Ligand SMILES: Nc1ncnc2c1ncn2[C@@H]1O[C@H](COP(=O)(O)OP(=O)(O)OP(=O)(O)O)[C@@H](O)[C@H]1O
């Protein structure tokens with residue numbers, strides 16, 4: 454629970470701020486070009502996410518056996534975990550064409566009606582960031598998903614009439630980083646919901662080996678493990694770090710990546726052994742060194758590192774909290790014992806003010 458929560462949807466802000474960081478989970482310009490080449494093409498190539506993969510495999514196989522269009526699928530999970538990739542795999546497995554659009558691109562119900570009415574039978578419609586669709590479009594989508602029908606409104610005011618329009622059966626694949634923001638009526642209309650988890654280091658190693666093969670980069674097991682451990686459980690970050698390490702290896706080590714090369718390269722890029730970057734370490738360092746581990750208010754912490762409040766809260770903290778290095782408490786931010794250990798610092802003898810009750814330290 455975040456005690457400073459304002460309740461605002463800060464998704465966009467987060468995306469913008471994250472873009473210039475190597476360890477950001479969102480895609481940047483370079484990613485979009487390379488990602489197309491690195492995307493697994495079928496369910497077997499798709500690493501990890503065992504549960505989602507197994508369940509989806511059944512949904513798709515059964516639909517294929519019935520000669521039917523697959524049920525609507527909702528994919529939720531943090532950026533860079535493979536939602537877009539999986540939607541393309543769904544289309545490929547169903548041997549169906551795919552149409553790609555996103556919630557923010559659909560401003561009016563009419564935009565959605567135009568897309569829906571031009572779908573072919575069995576086509577996959579991928580709706581990225583589905584939680585950011587406008588309300589009227591969302592309501593039109595309810596009917597389209599359930600009855601394969603939309604009402605197109607012709608005219609304005611009292612003379613307006615609704616003309617029903619039949620749609621061919623299609624599969625909607627919705628993706629969202631924030632399943633909690635979806636209205637229940639929309640969520641309920643998906644036949645299958647797959648929640649994507651962060652990846653284990655061993656899974657990321659497999660992603661890295663696979664990508665290295667495609668990029669024609671020589672990497673050994675330990676080199677891959679070194680990069681995997683710093684990738685924040687996210688394939689997109691793993692692939693990005695691999696590319697940066699490849700640059701370093703090309704210049705300094707005839708292109709071969711082993712543990713030392715990977716570690717040296719990522720030191721240059723200021724990504725530490727646990728995947729924290731300069732900003733993360735600055736926040737943690739200030740919390741420990743200036744405030745004895747807290748509790749300290751968010752605003753004070755932000756001033757101490759010379760960043761905006763929002764940057765600390767939305768860019769640095771989520772990963773620190775996930776890693777169990779920082780806690781958000783009613784009295785302010787508090788470092789955990791693991792944070793002291795990670796920065797190689799010793800906690801004050803009698804415990805920082807107020808920490809005892811929180812961690813029993
Ligand atoms: N399970 C996986 N196995 C191998 N590579 C993967 C896997 N998941 C994701 N990737 C790689 O990570 C990159 C990012 O994946 P993708 O674009 O599908 O993420 P996303 O969940 O759609 O992110 P966003 O929320 O930002 O849209 C892709 O290039 C893909 O190659």
Ligand SMILES: [Mg+2]
Nearest residue numbers: 536537538581
């Ligand atoms: Mg995506």
